[in-house]
Amino acid sequence: MxxxxxxxxxxxxxxxxxxxxxxxxxxxxxxxxxxxxxxxxxxxxxxxxxxxxxxxxxxxxxxxxxxxxxxxxxxxxxxxxxxxxxxxxxxxxxxxxxxxxxxxxxxxxxxxxxxxxxxxxxxxxxxxxxxxxxxxxxxxxxxxxxxxxxxxxxxxxxxxxxxxxxxxxxxxxxxxxxxxxxxxxxxxxxxxxxxxxxxxxxxxxxxxxxxxxxxxRPLYYFSVPGTLMMFVGFVLGIYFFDRYLNGTLNFFPSIGAALLAIFGSFMAFTGLILHSMSRMIIRAMGK
The missing domain is CATH 3.90.550.10 (Spore Coat Polysaccharide Biosynthesis Protein SpsA; Chain A)
Known part of the structure; x- marks a missing residue:
């Protein structure tokens, strides 16, 4: 008490x-x-x-x-x-x-x-x-x-x-x-x-x-939001690339989409790595 x-x-x-x-x-x-x-x-x-x-x-x-x-x-x-x-x-x-x-x-x-x-x-x-x-x-x-x-x-x-x-x-x-x-x-x-x-x-x-x-729960904390960011970045990148092919250059939005995809990829892989490490630690502790 x-x-x-x-x-x-x-x-x-x-x-x-x-x-x-x-x-x-x-x-x-x-x-x-x-x-x-x-x-x-x-x-x-x-x-x-x-x-x-x-x-x-x-x-x-x-x-x-x-x-x-x-x-x-x-x-x-x-x-x-x-x-x-x-x-x-x-x-x-x-x-x-x-x-x-x-x-x-x-x-x-x-x-x-x-x-x-x-x-x-x-x-x-x-x-x-x-x-x-x-x-x-x-x-x-x-x-x-x-x-x-x-x-x-x-x-x-x-x-x-x-x-x-x-x-x-x-x-x-x-x-x-x-x-x-x-x-x-x-x-x-x-x-x-x-x-x-x-x-x-x-x-x-x-x-x-x-x-x-x-x-x-690194998959929830990193991988899920990272995957969503990566997906949005790729979709926006394809959209801006299509506009470029049609003669419209959106330079800064295109850079932003690329950075979003890269950062999302980094978060997603970080989550996977942390998930593997946490499982290894838990097994080593006998849990």
């Missing part, structure tokens, strides 16, 4: 989670309030970061402390997710139906509780994450998830911040893990305002996903 300045909600979330877990670990990520103290009073084991390092760093610390666990649950400490929903996530892993279970606020078209400005940004992040990981997840930014214990070595924890939500799903997909979604509800209430500015937060997450896409 990553926590940063959540003294108002941490106690109730810990108490609720203890009803469904053998051990509750709170990673106090440099809080300046009584988050850690209250979590400890509520019965949690508290691990402390001296300074705020971000959600990804907090989850990395937490996962290092639970390497002997059969199932790990991650839940946000701001009270948006009710611990009473934890059994929904445990069931598919216990039955062997999934390695990773994602709690989705938007399964079956739900999610009316989510503020509209958030949902628009989340749609973009969902699309980018799904393309990068070749996934079909309806809520890629969910803070309520379950993981089988054997999945722990799969996760890189490269991201220090909120990008970790997408990164973990992409890592799971690249490793061939079975991912399942279950429907959950959420309550925003007084917590509707994210600690980070929603625009800068969403943009930073999107940039990181796109950076990952360069490695995970």
């Amino acid at each position: 990553p926590a940063y300045n959540e003294e108002k909600t941490i106690g109730s979330v810990v108490l609720g989670t203890r009803q469904h877990a053998l051990r509750v670990i709170v990673v106090d990520d440099g809080s300046t309030d009584r988050t850690g103290e209250i979590a400890k009073l509520a019965g949690a084991q508290v691990l402390v970061h001296p300074t705020n390092q971000g959600k990804g760093a907090a989850l990395k610390t937490g996962f290092k402390a639970v390497t002997d666990s059969d199932i790990i649950i991650t839940i946000d400490s701001d009270g948006q997710h009710s611990p009473s929903q934890i059994p929904r996530l445990l069931d598919p892993i216990i039955k062997g139906e999934a390695d990773v279970v994602n709690g989705s606020r938007y399964l079956s078209g739900n999610g009316k509780e989510t503020p509209a400005y958030r949902r628009v940004g989340q749609n973009v992040l969902d699309a980018a994450t799904n393309i990068s990981g070749d996934l079909n997840i309806t809520d890629t930014q969910s803070g309520l998830r379950a993981f089988a214990g054997h999945t722990i070595p799969v996760f890189r924890f490269n991201s220090k911040g909120y990008t970790i939500e997408s990164e973990m799903l992409i890592d799971a997909a690249n490793a061939g893990l079975k991912i399942k979604e279950v429907e959950i509800s959420t309550t925003y209430g007084d917590n509707a305002d994210h600690k980070a500015n929603p625009i800068t937060h969403g943009f930073s997450v999107l940039v990181k996903i796109l950076q990952d896409m360069e490695f995970n």
Whole structure:
């Protein structure tokens, strides 16, 4: 349970989670309030970061402390997710139906509780994450998830911040893990305002996903747009050449068409090379 300045909600979330877990670990990520103290009073084991390092760093610390666990649950400490929903996530892993279970606020078209400005940004992040990981997840930014214990070595924890939500799903997909979604509800209430500015937060997450896409999905990122540019360049080149044969010289447009075709060809081949390299790296890592 990553926590940063959540003294108002941490106690109730810990108490609720203890009803469904053998051990509750709170990673106090440099809080300046009584988050850690209250979590400890509520019965949690508290691990402390001296300074705020971000959600990804907090989850990395937490996962290092639970390497002997059969199932790990991650839940946000701001009270948006009710611990009473934890059994929904445990069931598919216990039955062997999934390695990773994602709690989705938007399964079956739900999610009316989510503020509209958030949902628009989340749609973009969902699309980018799904393309990068070749996934079909309806809520890629969910803070309520379950993981089988054997999945722990799969996760890189490269991201220090909120990008970790997408990164973990992409890592799971690249490793061939079975991912399942279950429907959950959420309550925003007084917590509707994210600690980070929603625009800068969403943009930073999107940039990181796109950076990952360069490695995970280079064909989408380079080859597809490059091929389109190359095709347009060739078509325009033929058109301008035909006009030249008919006595009309379009010098600068012709040069532009040639450059478009050359640059598109370069992007397309770059995508193919990166795709081959990424597959080789993934095979070498045993994924």
